[in-house]
Amino acid sequence: MAEYKSKHGIVSRPAYDLFMSFADMRNFLRFLPSDKREGVTADYDSLKATVQGFPIGVKITERTPYSRIIIWDDGAPFHFTAEFHFDAATDAYKTDFYIILNAELNLMMKMMLGSKLQQALDQLVDSMVAASEGRMPEGFDPSQFGM
Numbered sequence: 001m002a003e004y005k006s007k008h009g010i011v012s013r014p015a016y017d018l019f020m021s022f023a024d025m026r027n028f029l030r031f032l033p034s035d036k037r038e039g040v041t042a043d044y045d046s047l048k049a050t051v052q053g054f055p056i057g058v059k060i061t062e063r064t065p066y067s068r069i070i071i072w073d074d075g076a077p078f079h080f081t082a083e084f085h086f087d088a089a090t091d092a093y094k095t096d097f098y099i100i101l102n103a104e105l106n107l108m109m110k111m112m113l114g115s116k117l118q119q120a121l122d123q124l125v126d127s128m129v130a131a132s133e134g135r136m137p138e139g140f141d142p143s144q145f146g147m
Contacts, residue, residue: 002110006099006121012132015086015095019066022084025058046074058082079104097128 011018021027025047032040040049046059057074061081069084080103087096099121105113130136 001102002105002114004101004103004114004117004121006101006118006125008096008098009125009129010089011095011097011128012093013095014093015066015088018095018097018128019069019086022069022086023060023063025060048075078109097125099124 024044025042026044028047029037029040029042040047042048046057048055048057050056054077056076058071058076059074060069061072062068062070067086069086071082071084073080080101082102083100085096085098085100087098089096101117101121103117
């Protein structure tokens, strides 16, 4: 199993707020542009979609209030788990946010996807930090979200 750890980012939101945003999978639907929502379904614990012809699903398997959420694959081409960490920062209104991804990848997939997975994790953390500070993350088009 390959492990990928994102960078740490200080998000300008209390751990409680950030945790609650991730705790309900239905929240992720509102971040998708309307033209990308077709075939995507979510309930409190799970999210399912078809991406480039592949069915992919994830489900929350553990919620440790305000500090950690664990997500497992639920019908993906390979087994993976993701841990979202929401640690208290020195300021009570900020959160040290990071992600740990474990994926069962064969050698070829590891070589093809490893750096892209690492980059995606770091970019997600950077986007969370930027959004919490009122900056639009790189590549974010607010018009797609009715803004």
